[in-house]
Amino acid sequence: MNKEKKNELLAALASHSExxxxxxxxxxxxxxxxxxxxQLLMKKHLSILEKLRKHSETLALQLNLPTKDDVARVANLTKQLEEKLDKIEEQLHQLNENVEKASQDKVDRTKYASIQ
Structure with missing residues (x-):
């Protein structure tokens, strides 16, 4: 049996086995x-994960460490704070523009009054 025949036979056997x-x-x-x-194993796995989460939260409280939920709450508060700061910055910028405009109007009125 030559090499080509062996390879063909091996390929056919591999294909059939696959x-x-x-x-x-x-x-x-x-x-x-x-x-x-x-399904039973997935339910058991889910139950174990829930118990693990509860125990890790209890341990975190005892060790005075932040939990995942604590970090999420802080992130949410930080986002809200950033949004409020952006709003305040925008209002401050608008106020500055209004003050500058009012000052310029006053200067213009003073110049106009002095010309007459």
Missing amino acids: AQLNDHFKRFIDDPKTINVN
Whole structure:
């Protein structure tokens, strides 16, 4: 048997094996038992994550450390504060423009009055 024949035979065997494995995986994934087991495991995993979150919050409180929710609240407050500061800056800028305009109008009226 020459090398080309061996390669063709090996390729055919690999292709056939891949097809069999794919069929096996499809049947396994579509099996109701597998689906039920996965659902149970996901529920257990979610339960463990919830317990872990509660314990980490309790530990953070005992160690006087900020929790994830605390950090989120501070970030939200910071964003609100930045928005308020931007609004105040805008109002201050507008006020400065109005004062400058009023001053200029007063100067113009004074010049006009002195000309007459």
